[in-house]
Amino acid sequence: MTTIRDVAKKAGVSISVVSKAFNNYADVNEKTKQRIFDIAKELNYSPNIVAKNLSSKKQMTIGLISSGVLNQNEKDNNAFDIFKGVYTNVEENEYELSIFLIDSMKQKQKSYVQFCRERNIGGAILQGIRTDDPYFKELMNTNIPCVLFDIIPEKNNELIGSVSIDNVGATKQIAEHLLERHHRDIVVMAGIKETHVNSERLKGVQQAFHEYGLEVDPNKVLYADFSEEKAYQLAKAYLKTNSPSAFLCFSDLMGFGVMKAAKEAGLRIPEDMSVTGFDDVVLSGYIQPQLTTIRQDFTKMGKVAAQLLQSLMENKTCEKHVDVAYELIERESVGTLNKTSN
Numbered sequence: 001m002t003t004i005r006d007v008a009k010k011a012g013v014s015i016s017v018v019s020k021a022f023n024n025y026a027d028v029n030e031k032t033k034q035r036i037f038d039i040a041k042e043l044n045y046s047p048n049i050v051a052k053n054l055s056s057k058k059q060m061t062i063g064l065i066s067s068g069v070l071n072q073n074e075k076d077n078n079a080f081d082i083f084k085g086v087y088t089n090v091e092e093n094e095y096e097l098s099i100f101l102i103d104s105m106k107q108k109q110k111s112y113v114q115f116c117r118e119r120n121i122g123g124a125i126l127q128g129i130r131t132d133d134p135y136f137k138e139l140m141n142t143n144i145p146c147v148l149f150d151i152i153p154e155k156n157n158e159l160i161g162s163v164s165i166d167n168v169g170a171t172k173q174i175a176e177h178l179l180e181r182h183h184r185d186i187v188v189m190a191g192i193k194e195t196h197v198n199s200e201r202l203k204g205v206q207q208a209f210h211e212y213g214l215e216v217d218p219n220k221v222l223y224a225d226f227s228e229e230k231a232y233q234l235a236k237a238y239l240k241t242n243s244p245s246a247f248l249c250f251s252d253l254m255g256f257g258v259m260k261a262a263k264e265a266g267l268r269i270p271e272d273m274s275v276t277g278f279d280d281v282v283l284s285g286y287i288q289p290q291l292t293t294i295r296q297d298f299t300k301m302g303k304v305a306a307q308l309l310q311s312l313m314e315n316k317t318c319e320k321h322v323d324v325a326y327e328l329i330e331r332e333s334v335g336t337l338n339k340t341s342n
Contacts, residue, residue, distance in 0.1 A: 002045040011039050023117040026143050059122025061096040062086075062309060065112055067128035075228070075283050076253055078298050082127055082149065085302020093310060112139045123313040125149070125305050132194045145312035147305045150197040152321065161312055163305045165326040167197055170294045171204025171250070173328050174276050177292070178246050179212050181336040183274060187238065188216065189249040189258055191226040201250050201278070220244070224254050231257030239265045245273060245337060252277035252284045255291050259333070270335030280329055289332035296326055 008015045013032065018040075021033040064086055066079055083099075090097045100115045112135045116124055123145035129136050131151060139146060140153070140160065147161045178186055188205055191198040206216050222238065224231035231254035235247065239261060247262075249255040255277030259269055267273045269289055277284055280295035301324050311318040 002043045004045070006043055007036065007040050007045050010043065011036050022120060025117070059120060059313065060094070061098055061119060061121045062090055062306065062313075063098050063100060063116055063119065063121040063124040065100045065102065065115070065124055065126045065129065067102045067130075075256065076279075076281055078279060078281065078296075079127065081298035082302040082305075085299040085304075086125060086306045087302075088299075089303045089306035089310075093306075095310070111135050113142055113144070116142075116144050123147070123309045125309055126151075130192065130194055131196055145309060147309040147312070149301070149305065150195075150200075152196065156320075158320075159312060161308045161318075161320045161322070163301055163308060163322050163324065164197070165294075165296055165301075166323050167200035168204040168207065170326045170328075171201040171248075171278070172208045173204075174278070174292075174294055175205045175208035175248060176211075177328065177330070177334065178248060178274065178276065179208060179214075181274075181334060182339050183246040183337060184214065185244045186220065186246045186248055187235075187242075187244045188221045189231050189235070189247050189254045190221055190223050191250045191254070193223050198250060205248065224257070226251045226254060228253040228257040231255075232261050233257075235261035236264065239267070243273075246334070247273070247275045249275065249277050252279045252281045252291060252293055255293070255333075256283070256287065259287070259291075269333055274334040276334060284329075285331070292331045292334045293329050294326055295329050297324060300324055 004015055004018050008018045011018065013036065017028060017032070018036055020028045021036045064083065066083070087097055098119045098121060100112070112124065115121070116139070121144070124139070125147045126136070127149040129148070129151070140157070143159065145159045147163060149162075150164045150167065152162055152164075153160045175186075188202070190202060202221070209216050222234045224234050231249065235258040247255070247258045249258055255275050258275050262269055262273050262275070269275055275291065277291045277293035280293045284291040284293050304322050304324060308318065308322055
């Protein structure tokens, strides 16, 4: 059986250079890589998952690095819809998809760069990644093209793209939906403080409040990490000593937690307290009362992310950021107050 040593000997290079070529290290030039790949093919040496790329300079494997599956609530189909969109586009364009699922609260299992190098991945899509994650920062400093969900890169980089909705505009719209109905004592149930998407949504609330001559009270911003259970516990504790007219939640799951706490406190929704969500997961249209929320088309976002990544991998001229349309879905969980209320 042919070994990596045989390939190195015939190519006139060291074993480490052959290994680096297969793992797409930048310090091996393209001419040397191609010669190694040609010899490997001639000798029938195929190191597992990189075999399909041996005879071509074009890398045909895309990586999806996601934290939204392992720690996902069973009511939340967002990560799966993103995966479905990515997979559909990748298959249509005859690429391969390699998936790395992580825990968003830990994210210290394996370097994302290592994952990409080991599988000869030509580009990666990152979903649910924290911006304070050192592995994320490491990947941003490589020559691997990447597309990010709900993260706008801090620096202009031709290899980095992003896909999201206008989170500022969407949250501003749903905050205005409450303010137009005379709500003023509004509690914000926010997500993970360190995430870009959370910061953007908080900006949207602040902008809406500012236009009404109001300021967001920091004491009325509760961080529930996009968790239904944590939102329930925070809302339950808050409602023991406070009577807000509305909770504005940065996810539907947190909205469900707030609604549970409100009902246990004997409050009617929306007669006594209004609740809004964000995402429009399937259950939001079936619970009682149905939840007012922002609808995101996660399947479309997955498709757009995969297409953008392929353009970056193929050095095509393209917009580096794509905003996908969103929609305010008005349902039964928001009531209108009298102007003298609150």
